[in-house]
Amino acid sequence: MNKLNSKIPEGSLNKKWDKHKLNIKLVSPANKNKLDIIVVGTGLAGSSAAASLAELGYNIKVFCFQDSPRRAHSIAAQGGINAAKNYQNDNDSVSRLFYDTIKGGDFRAREANTYRLAELSGAIIDQSVAQGVPFARDYAGYLDNRSFGGTLVSRTFYAKGQTGQQLLLGAYGALNRQIHTGKIKMFPNREMLDLVKIDGKARGIIIRNLITGKIEKYGAHAVVIASGGYANVFCLSTNAMGSNAGCIWQTYKKGAFFSNPCFVQIHPTCIPVHGEQQSKLTLMSESLRNDGRIWVPKDKKTAEKLRKAENPALEATKINEDERDYYLERRYPAYGNLVPRDVASRAAKERCDAGYGVNESGNAVFLDFKHALKKLGKKEIEKRYGNLFDMYDKLTADNPYKMPMQIYPAAHYTMGGSWVDYNLMTTIPGLYSIGEANFSDHGANRLGASALMQGLADGYFILPYTIGDYLSNDINSPSIDINSPEFDEATKNVKNKIDKLLNIDGSKTVDFFHKELYNIMWNYVGISRKKEELIKSLELIKKLKEDFWKDVKIPKDEYTVNQELEKAGRVADFIELAELMAKDALNRNESCGGHFREDFQTDEGEALRDDNNCAYVSAWEYKGENEEPIMHKENLVFENIKLSQRSYK
Amino acid sequence: MNFTLKIWRQKDAKSEGCFKKYTVSDINSDTTFLEMLDILNNSLILEGKEEPVAFSHDCREGICGMCGLFINGRAHGPDTGITTCQLTMRNFKTGDTIIVEPWRAKPFPVIKDLIVDRNSFDKILQAGGYISVNTGSAQDANSHLISQKDAEEAFDASACIGCGACVATCKNSSAMLFVAAKISHLARLPQGKIEAVERAKKMVAKMDELGFGGCSNTGACSVECPKNISLTHIAKLNREFLKAKF
Numbered sequence: 001m002n003k004l005n006s007k008i009p010e011g012s013l014n015k016k017w018d019k020h021k022l023n024i025k026l027v028s029p030a031n032k033n034k035l036d037i038i039v040v041g042t043g044l045a046g047s048s049a050a051a052s053l054a055e056l057g058y059n060i061k062v063f064c065f066q067d068s069p070r071r072a073h074s075i076a077a078q079g080g081i082n083a084a085k086n087y088q089n090d091n092d093s094v095s096r097l098f099y100d101t102i103k104g105g106d107f108r109a110r111e112a113n114t115y116r117l118a119e120l121s122g123a124i125i126d127q128s129v130a131q132g133v134p135f136a137r138d139y140a141g142y143l144d145n146r147s148f149g150g151t152l153v154s155r156t157f158y159a160k161g162q163t164g165q166q167l168l169l170g171a172y173g174a175l176n177r178q179i180h181t182g183k184i185k186m187f188p189n190r191e192m193l194d195l196v197k198i199d200g201k202a203r204g205i206i207i208r209n210l211i212t213g214k215i216e217k218y219g220a221h222a223v224v225i226a227s228g229g230y231a232n233v234f235c236l237s238t239n240a241m242g243s244n245a246g247c248i249w250q251t252y253k254k255g256a257f258f259s260n261p262c263f264v265q266i267h268p269t270c271i272p273v274h275g276e277q278q279s280k281l282t283l284m285s286e287s288l289r290n291d292g293r294i295w296v297p298k299d300k301k302t303a304e305k306l307r308k309a310e311n312p313a314l315e316a317t318k319i320n321e322d323e324r325d326y327y328l329e330r331r332y333p334a335y336g337n338l339v340p341r342d343v344a345s346r347a348a349k350e351r352c353d354a355g356y357g358v359n360e361s362g363n364a365v366f367l368d369f370k371h372a373l374k375k376l377g378k379k380e381i382e383k384r385y386g387n388l389f390d391m392y393d394k395l396t397a398d399n400p401y402k403m404p405m406q407i408y409p410a411a412h413y414t415m416g417g418s419w420v421d422y423n424l425m426t427t428i429p430g431l432y433s434i435g436e437a438n439f440s441d442h443g444a445n446r447l448g449a450s451a452l453m454q455g456l457a458d459g460y461f462i463l464p465y466t467i468g469d470y471l472s473n474d475i476n477s478p479s480i481d482i483n484s485p486e487f488d489e490a491t492k493n494v495k496n497k498i499d500k501l502l503n504i505d506g507s508k509t510v511d512f513f514h515k516e517l518y519n520i521m522w523n524y525v526g527i528s529r530k531k532e533e534l535i536k537s538l539e540l541i542k543k544l545k546e547d548f549w550k551d552v553k554i555p556k557d558e559y560t561v562n563q564e565l566e567k568a569g570r571v572a573d574f575i576e577l578a579e580l581m582a583k584d585a586l587n588r589n590e591s592c593g594g595h596f597r598e599d600f601q602t603d604e605g606e607a608l609r610d611d612n613n614c615a616y617v618s619a620w621e622y623k624g625e626n627e628e629p630i631m632h633k634e635n636l637v638f639e640n641i642k643l644s645q646r647s648y649k
Numbered sequence: 650m651n652f653t654l655k656i657w658r659q660k661d662a663k664s665e666g667c668f669k670k671y672t673v674s675d676i677n678s679d680t681t682f683l684e685m686l687d688i689l690n691n692s693l694i695l696e697g698k699e700e701p702v703a704f705s706h707d708c709r710e711g712i713c714g715m716c717g718l719f720i721n722g723r724a725h726g727p728d729t730g731i732t733t734c735q736l737t738m739r740n741f742k743t744g745d746t747i748i749v750e751p752w753r754a755k756p757f758p759v760i761k762d763l764i765v766d767r768n769s770f771d772k773i774l775q776a777g778g779y780i781s782v783n784t785g786s787a788q789d790a791n792s793h794l795i796s797q798k799d800a801e802e803a804f805d806a807s808a809c810i811g812c813g814a815c816v817a818t819c820k821n822s823s824a825m826l827f828v829a830a831k832i833s834h835l836a837r838l839p840q841g842k843i844e845a846v847e848r849a850k851k852m853v854a855k856m857d858e859l860g861f862g863g864c865s866n867t868g869a870c871s872v873e874c875p876k877n878i879s880l881t882h883i884a885k886l887n888r889e890f891l892k893a894k895f
Contacts, residue, residue, distance in 0.1 A: 052784040066713070070771075071715050122790075131779070134838065137800040140794070241707055277688060395679075395737065560661060563701070
């Protein structure tokens with residue numbers, strides 16, 4: 001029997017959500033007061049969900065590992081948020097946003113979810129503006145838009161290069177308002193370490209207080225995971241240092257299936273890796289590709305010369321136009337520099353692997369504003385990208401007004417995550433997963449400016465409705481007793497794991513193992529994957545896991561701030577998750593979106609899908625330590641879209 | 650590059666702290682300040698004699714507001730317009746002695762080493778730093794027309810990352826710039842005007858209650874603000890606050 005019931009409503013695509021809303025059950029206002037919900041994570045999805053649920057009358061407990069909910073990593077999203085408002089009159093529509101998203105995801109997302117996302121996109125902009133989000137405006141005071149990769153319309157709303165920050169501060173305001181009313185209890189400096197199930201239902205969480213080191217228990221009628229993605233498996237990524245997979249990994253081990261772990265987005269425009277001392281990679285917004293042009297030298301010898309130059313970017317200004325290869329414009333004339341992220345990342349890697357890379361390491365290409373500066377003037381460029389240019393200048397000491405930026409792809413976002421049904425519920429009853437933490441709407445590749453849209457759609461407009469359908473059966477359940485044996489056992493397990501980590505007392509730091517993991521994942525499970533290398537990566541990960549549990553060294557102070565212990569727990573999860581990612585990549589015998597297998601490509605080097613055999617969502621079921629997980633398939637049904645070879649030419 | 654570091658060590662909120670001396674060597678000039686501390690910490694862990702230095706950090710790209718160190722007497726170090734995580738070692742000379750302290754302000758008690766408790770900032774915003782709109786009740790986004798100037802000024806105020814550099818820099822430990830940024834951001838927008846006066850009253854009252862000092866207009870906060878939040882927002886706060894009085 002197939003264990004996956006996606007609960008996608010019957011009927012025509014544009015009526016599914018309406019019909020579903022009418023069919024799901026409601027909880028009366030008087031009963032909402034009796035129901036408790038836990039939300040873990042305070043990014044766009046978590047904050048918006050917590051605030052909206054509290055407004056409805058539920059009692060909410062919110063947890064985040066940072067010292068304030070405002071610091072969740074949604075804050076760092078730069079470029080913008082998509083919405084099918086068609087304010088530009090450029091023939092945008094819900095259907096077009098839906099189609100772009102499905103195509104951008106290389107036809108590996110559910111039609112019904114993606115359509116709903118497009119339908120809700122407009123209301124997110126309305127809500128955010130009402131909260132005081134200062135989006136960019138035109139001279140008459142109307143909202144402005146810009147273009148993003150993978151689309152031919154302008155539907156991206158933005159607030160300079162800090163759109164995520166502004167949207168999150170809006171949601172954080174709504175959260176604060178409910179904290180003030182007492183409907184939300186906020187618990188910062190807390191990290192979730194396990195899920196508690198009672199009678200098969202999610203009923204609470206075990207957390208570590210990161211200040212006192214104490215283990216605490218919290219119960220609720222439902223648990224919502226909004227803890228973001230797992231790109232930090234790659235160690236060097238654009239994620240925050242603390243971004244972790246703990247919640248989705250612990251819940252996977254408790255029975256929530258994990259979908260499409262191999263779908264990772266490698267973002268094309270990040271500041272390249274330099275030296276051995278780096279801790280993270282800084283993203284340069286995709287919006288830069290609106291006006292910046294990406295190139296490498298046409299001649300390999302010129303590239304070689306650049307690699308040896310003291311300042312390659314300064315040298316590059318001397319290279320004539322006819323000696324430059326604007327390879328995205330050459331390969332994809334229709335979309336040019338605005339091809340989707342997966343396509344742009346692979347093209348950069350292809351050029352660098354072929355010997356045209358331009359910095360010391362050979363792993364960098366140029367992003368050049370020379371023409372835009374000439375055409376639009378410095379003032380206009382400053383207005384559009386000023387803060388991004390400054391950020392680049394501060395980090396690299398190169399001035400992008402005078403010389404091209406050097407960029408290279410880096411791990412950025414994960415399309416995979418907890419499997420959820422149309423209600424955003426995982427395979428554990430009462431456990432929901434929203435935002436980047438779930439696998440839902442982006443298929444095998446997410447379009448730029450769509451993560452903010454999805455996080456907020458889930459939190460403001462989907463979960464507040466669908467969670468009622470589940471909780472309506474729970475109105476007679478009393479508050480969850482945290483002194484039950486299930487809570488005690490979960491607490492014991494968490495304590496045992498901490499003791500085990502602290503007692504290894506080996507010879508290498510956590511950072512050492514995380515960097516080793518980077519080497520394995522970036523080289524073998526990165527932008528481009530080969531069957532034999534994936535098999536090799538599985539061996540290497542297994543070995544790394546053994547070494548980690550034998551040889552990691554963590555300071556022993558348990559009941560105080562112990563940042564090494566926090567890191568160790570996260571890296572232990574990443575190593576296990578890395579194994580599942582490699583397994584999933586090995587299992588998916590096709591190339592699609594962010595998953596590129598060299599054994600499946602067209603003659604022109606483009607991704608070659610296999611719609612007959614691979615139009616599915618993988619959903620992995622945990623079977624225990626040292627047991628092989630089982631992969632279930634949710635077959636994707638396309639009733640409204642004709643599957644085609646994705647072309648941006 | 651090689652450096653001598655004098656770092657504030659403090660076991661917890663109750664213990665007394667002191668400076669301790671460390672050395673780091675072979676640091677690249679484009680390594681960031683926090684990466685340099687990572688390197689120090691990795692060697693401290695392997696030595697096993699003392700605990701690594703605890704410090705707050707997360708995004709490491711200048712936007713989450715989590716990091717914040719007082720370096721050689723300046724919030725976020727010698728460069729301007731950046732957070733500690735964006736500070737690279739090329740801003741120092743090899744051989745330099747660098748003094749590293751936590752934010753020092755009564756409403757920001759030290760938790761451990763360089764980590765302080767900034768929960769008071771959240772409390773000020775909880776008191777009223779928002780527009781009271783429920784999810785679902787918004788009208789079409791273009792029904793509020795907002796001039797480009799107002800939108801940009803609101804953005805400039807709203808760019809505050811809540812790091813606390815302003816408080817740490819102010820000789821009175823005043824939170825005026827932080828509070829003013831939120832009040833000014835919302836008061837400039839038509840959606841935020843209705844509650845502007847009440848908001849100012851509530852936030853200022855909370856700020857006073859939490860023990861932040863008064864503002865004496867020296868402007869040091871604005872100079873050290875990593876997001877260059879302008880002092881004019883404090884004037885806007887005062888305007889809204891005066892309205893509340895009459």
